[in-house]
Amino acid sequence: xxxxxxxxxxxxxxxxxxxxxxxxxxxxxxxxxxxxxLTFFAIRLIPGDPAQAIxxxxxxxxxxxxxxxxxxxxxxxQPLIVQYFAMLGRLLTGDLGTSYALKLPVADLxxxxxxxxxxxxxxxxxxxxxxxxxLAIWSTGRGRIAxxxxxxxxxxxxxxxxxxxxxxxxxxxSVALDWLPPVGTGTPAGFVLPVVTLAIPLAGFLAQVMRDSxxxxxxxxxxxxxxARGESAAGLRVRHTIRHASLPAISLSGWxxxxxxxxxxxxxxxxxxxxxxxxxxxxxxxxxxxxVTGVVLLVALVYVLMTVLTDLAARIADPRLRQExxx
Amino acid sequence: xxxxxxxxxxxxxxxGIAGVALVSTIALAACQAPAPEASGEPVSGGTLSYAxxxxxxxxxxxxxxxxxxxxxxxxxFLESLVSRDDSGEIIPWLAESxxxxxxxxxxxxxxxxDVAFTDGTPLDAEAVKVNxxxxxxxxxxxSTGYLALGKVDRVEVVSDQVARFVMTAPDSALLESxxxxxxxxxxxxxxxxxxDENCQAPIGTGPFVVDEWVKQDRVSLVRNDDYTSPPADxxxxxxxxxxxxxxxxxxxxxxxxxxxxxxxxxVIDNPQPDTIAAAKSNDALTWLDAxxxxxxxxxxxxxxxxxxxDERVREAFIRAVEVDDGIDALFFGTAExxxxxxxxxxxxxxxxxxxxxxxxxxxxxxxxxxxxxxRDADGYRVKDGxxxxxxxxxxxxxxxxxxxxxxxxxxxxxxxxGFDVVIELLDLSSWYGALAAHEYEIVSAPYTKVGPDVxxxxxxxDSITPAPSGYFANLAQLDDPEVDALLTxxxxxxxxxxxxxxxxxxxxxxxxxxxxxxxxDQQNSFLLSTSVQGARAMxxxxxxxxxxxxLAD
Numbered sequence: 001x002x003x004x005x006x007x008x009x010x011x012x013x014x015x016x017x018x019x020x021x022x023x024x025x026x027x028x029x030x031x032x033x034x035x036x037x038l039t040f041f042a043i044r045l046i047p048g049d050p051a052q053a054i055x056x057x058x059x060x061x062x063x064x065x066x067x068x069x070x071x072x073x074x075x076x077x078q079p080l081i082v083q084y085f086a087m088l089g090r091l092l093t094g095d096l097g098t099s100y101a102l103k104l105p106v107a108d109l110x111x112x113x114x115x116x117x118x119x120x121x122x123x124x125x126x127x128x129x130x131x132x133x134x135l136a137i138w139s140t141g142r143g144r145i146a147x148x149x150x151x152x153x154x155x156x157x158x159x160x161x162x163x164x165x166x167x168x169x170x171x172x173x174s175v176a177l178d179w180l181p182p183v184g185t186g187t188p189a190g191f192v193l194p195v196v197t198l199a200i201p202l203a204g205f206l207a208q209v210m211r212d213s214x215x216x217x218x219x220x221x222x223x224x225x226x227x228a229r230g231e232s233a234a235g236l237r238v239r240h241t242i243r244h245a246s247l248p249a250i251s252l253s254g255w256x257x258x259x260x261x262x263x264x265x266x267x268x269x270x271x272x273x274x275x276x277x278x279x280x281x282x283x284x285x286x287x288x289x290x291x292v293t294g295v296v297l298l299v300a301l302v303y304v305l306m307t308v309l310t311d312l313a314a315r316i317a318d319p320r321l322r323q324e325x326x327x
Numbered sequence: 328x329x330x331x332x333x334x335x336x337x338x339x340x341x342x343g344i345a346g347v348a349l350v351s352t353i354a355l356a357a358c359q360a361p362a363p364e365a366s367g368e369p370v371s372g373g374t375l376s377y378a379x380x381x382x383x384x385x386x387x388x389x390x391x392x393x394x395x396x397x398x399x400x401x402x403x404f405l406e407s408l409v410s411r412d413d414s415g416e417i418i419p420w421l422a423e424s425x426x427x428x429x430x431x432x433x434x435x436x437x438x439x440x441d442v443a444f445t446d447g448t449p450l451d452a453e454a455v456k457v458n459x460x461x462x463x464x465x466x467x468x469x470s471t472g473y474l475a476l477g478k479v480d481r482v483e484v485v486s487d488q489v490a491r492f493v494m495t496a497p498d499s500a501l502l503e504s505x506x507x508x509x510x511x512x513x514x515x516x517x518x519x520x521x522x523d524e525n526c527q528a529p530i531g532t533g534p535f536v537v538d539e540w541v542k543q544d545r546v547s548l549v550r551n552d553d554y555t556s557p558p559a560d561x562x563x564x565x566x567x568x569x570x571x572x573x574x575x576x577x578x579x580x581x582x583x584x585x586x587x588x589x590x591x592x593x594v595i596d597n598p599q600p601d602t603i604a605a606a607k608s609n610d611a612l613t614w615l616d617a618x619x620x621x622x623x624x625x626x627x628x629x630x631x632x633x634x635x636x637d638e639r640v641r642e643a644f645i646r647a648v649e650v651d652d653g654i655d656a657l658f659f660g661t662a663e664x665x666x667x668x669x670x671x672x673x674x675x676x677x678x679x680x681x682x683x684x685x686x687x688x689x690x691x692x693x694x695x696x697x698x699x700x701x702r703d704a705d706g707y708r709v710k711d712g713x714x715x716x717x718x719x720x721x722x723x724x725x726x727x728x729x730x731x732x733x734x735x736x737x738x739x740x741x742x743x744x745g746f747d748v749v750i751e752l753l754d755l756s757s758w759y760g761a762l763a764a765h766e767y768e769i770v771s772a773p774y775t776k777v778g779p780d781v782x783x784x785x786x787x788x789d790s791i792t793p794a795p796s797g798y799f800a801n802l803a804q805l806d807d808p809e810v811d812a813l814l815t816x817x818x819x820x821x822x823x824x825x826x827x828x829x830x831x832x833x834x835x836x837x838x839x840x841x842x843x844x845x846x847x848d849q850q851n852s853f854l855l856s857t858s859v860q861g862a863r864a865m866x867x868x869x870x871x872x873x874x875x876x877x878l879a880d
Contacts, residue, residue: 046756052796053756055468064795066465101385102542103523113543167581174585182585183378183577183592272378272577272586274543282383282543285724287756 024311028304035300036091039293040084046287051076053287054100087293096297097290101283106294109279114298117268117275121260123191124198125253131199132206136245137237140214150211157204162263166197166270184273194271198263202256206249214245243317250313254306261299369861371568373878377871378577378586380597386526387537387546390462393471393509395775395868399596402870403548403572404445405511405531408436408455409502410558411777411866415674417502418559421450421512421532431497431821438488442556444514446530450556452490456482457515459492467522474784475504475776497819499826503778506867532556534567534874548572561875562861568877584854587612593856593878594871600729604659606854613855615871616661617864618848620672621776622785623665624730626737626844629768631791631804634715639697641841644717644769645683647690647744653736654847657729662847668782668837670848672869675779675827677834683844690744699745708745716747717768722758725773733846734771763797770802773849777867779830783814786837803842810836 051070071077075086090097096106139150173193174182184190217223218241226240264277276295283291315321381396389397389405408422422436442450459482462472478498483491492501504510517530528537534557535548554566575592577583583595584602588609598606606612634640654664666683669676694700699708699715708715721734731752738748748769753761761767774781784790788811790801810833817829837843851869855862862876 049796055796063465066468067795069465103386103526109542170582170585174589178589181591182582182589183575185591268543270579270582272544272575272579272582274541278543278578285382285754285756286385 024308031304032300035296039296043289050289096294099288099291101286101288106290110294110298113276113279117264121257123195124260127195127199128202128206131203132210135207136210136214140211154204154207157200160201162197162266169193184271194267197267198260209248209252210245213248214241217241217244247318250310254310257306258303369568369877372570374571374573375569375873376573376592378575378583378592378595380583383576388525388529389509390467390469390472398508398868399870401508401511402872403535404533404537406533407511408505411506412560413866420558432494434492436490440488442532444530444532445536445551446514446516448514448516451487452484454515455490456484458512461518471509499818499820500778500780507777546574567874569873587854593859595854598852598854600658600661603661603852611857613857615853617851617869618670618672619775619851619869620670621781622774623667623670624773624846624849626769626771627803628842629804630842637697639693643690643693645841645844646686647741648737649685649740653733657732662850665845665847667845668834673779675830677831679838682838707747714747715745719748719750719769720753720758720761720767721750722755723752724755772802775868780818782833783818787811787814805842
């Protein structure tokens with residue numbers, strides 16, 4: 001325990017938190033700027049003329065006048081560096097621009113698609129946690145065979161590609177058993193297969209990390225002393241080791257959400273669900289630069305927010321982190 | 328019209344095959360009892376659920392751009408001046424009659440007088456004039472419709488119901504062009520709302536109305552209860568039987584088929600060949616085979632540069648490759664080999680299979696004669712230190728997996744004669760980029776259009792000149808004054824008999840010069856639950872119509 005009166009402690013804690021928050025905001029702004037910059041230049045490396053994308057997509061037969069008109073309307077005739085700063089300027093004012101293909105504000109398009117993808121990702125993350133915890137708890141402290149089986153399941157699950165898993169789940173649960181719809185319906189039943197598809201490989205990853213730290217925790221002296229106090233095996237897990245074991249998995253969850261959003265491209269396409277993944281796929285195909293930039297920025301923002309949240313969650317789960325910042 | 332992008336990524340699409348195979352295997356295991364034959368009496372009501380594998384349009388107005396996904400949807404709520412029947416005859420639709428003057432420079436269309444757009448605006452000659460002006464206005468960004476109206480100078484309003492088309496030159500393809508959904512007639516008040524708003528829900532005279540478009544998900548269509556204007560070959564009159572159509576975008580082929588099998592949807596498009604084969608043995612499903620009009624799917628040989636500027640090398644390639652077994656195996660008997668540049672839908676399509684008889688000995692002899700005598704360590708022919716390489720950019724958006732596998736067969740069989748075929752799988756933008764840069768020796772590009780005038784677009788030397796975007800349609804780079812003259816004459820002749828004759832001679836020259844290897848009609852299939860009765864494909868561009876359709880129990 002850190003010595004000092006409660007007031008002192010609060011003040012210093014507050015100052016540290018502010019400093020930390022400032023660093024986080026600065027970091028987030030840096031990440032978003034870097035993402036916007038990378039996207040801006042990367043998308044210009046792939047073949048395809050944005051003016052053509054605006055005038056009906058690849059292979060359009062637009063006239064020279066129309067192309068020139070569009071290039072000057074959209075500032076595409078300006079030097080790249082001017083276009084780059086113009087884009088940064090727009091982004092600073094919160095303007096994501098207008099979709100080349102759909103001619104609608106990018107912010108509106110993304111707002112309409114964000115909810116579905118976030119719900120899909122959040123449900124998958126929760127299910128992955130439940131599966132991972134169950135597997136990790138079941139397979140530790142039960143001897144070599146359980147441990148080997150657990151490890152085998154984890155590695156297999158983590159290696160399963162989404163498209164394959166989706167095809168198998170559809171074949172079994174939609175076609176053969178006719179229990180669940182193969183195509184998203186917006187109803188809870190329609191969410192089951194996509195969520196399971198995303199959750200299983202992620203659960204494999206999380207369980208691997210959890211089991212390692214769970215085994216590690218079992219070796220700690222505090223386990224011995226808890227046992228000595230007469231704590232039951234179940235109580236030991238619930239009150240001590242799980243908390244310990246979940247720490248790396250919590251920090252992994254920020255990464256997991258980014259991973260889920262990329263998995264959403266495949267899963268939303270296969271299960272025909274509206275969402276950011278499909279929007280991104282269509283936008284890349286059509287070279288719809290404002291939409292691509294918008295989706296990438298939004299995902300980066302979610303990623304940054306998740307990192308902050310997992311950082312907070314880790315502090316709640318691990319008192320030692322709180323102590324450190326209070327010092 | 329060139330083929331439109333399909334949203335599915337190459338990855339998802341390739342994996343789709345594995346998925347379909349798996350789904351079909353399990354489906355066979357879970358095969359159900361055959362559905363009873365539905366009764367013949369149409370039933371009103373119900374919502375038909377349609378799952379489309381074509382790309383989701385970026386604008387529902389087919390005047391803007393003008394691709395096949397737009398046509399699929401627009402056919403449900405927009406209508407054209409004329410249509411085409413199963414025999415290829417042009418028949419009345421919004422126009423009840425028409426006449427052309429002797430030199431073909433003016434056409435007068437008399438419109439039906441009992442038709443109104445779904446916003447209440449009456450259909451009149453002024454509306455036709457506004458639509459043609461809309462299509463010709465560069466701000467509309469029309470590509471397909473704009474090209475089809477190339478010889479139309481203006482439309483004059485003769486009376487309320489009579490519109491006069493004034494031409495810059497006679498156009499024997501005018502009626503065929505006007506029958507296409509990309510030239511559908513929309514409400515002038517709807518167009519006046521501006522492109523952004525009109526794209527969301529165009530207003531037409533069709534049997535259904537756009538109710539809502541939820542991006543990346545669906546378009547909801549509801550019945551037009553005041554509908555009066557079916558084409559002359561429709562099966563009934565008055566409003567449609569169906570109350571609504573739920574039009575969903577389901578890019579993955581395996582998911583689409585699974586949704587159809589599970590009864591979640593009633594109709595799917597773009598089924599893969601193995602799925603069609605499986606569906607044929609399933610009594611609960613109906614296969615609607617509707618090849619697209621215009622050009623057949625074919626491999627074009629770029630005669631504009633070496634080595635195919637030499638006719639002997641072109642013939643050698645065509646004699647070397649064998650595609651028949653590949654078509655049979657990869658398309659499961661759903662596609663028939665073509666020997667014509669035109670779709671079998673076109674009455675004037677001319678076939679000559681003798682030109683395409685595989686003959687490896689002849690191919691080798693021709694290549695020796697053309698100077699490609701040496702072979703390198705890999706077995707490919709070499710001349711003056713240059714390998715006989717054929718670059719083959721393949722669009723993964725346009726070539727289905729079965730077709731991509733067929734191209735690998737082409738690669739293997741051409742290899743036996745010493746051709747080094749280099750297949751490059753590309754996305755649509757990169758593919759157009761490769762063509763614009765002439766970085767190809769062989770290429771396959773679909774082209775849909777009503778009528779044989781597609782030959783002029785694909786093989787007239789004018790089409791070698793690229794549009795500002797770099798796009799050009801004459802990918803064979805066929806430059807023959809005799810072909811040009813025949814195609815120009817055919818496009819302006821007013822006599823049907825001599826028109827057919829001119830097109831036949833043009834096709835003989837095109838085929839005889841070994842500029843292309845015809846494969847099969849542009850495949851266009853739909854699978855329907857047997858509870859869907861009365862649905863058919865329009866004889867224009869083979870889009871499905873659900874005006875006469877009803878749902879039996």
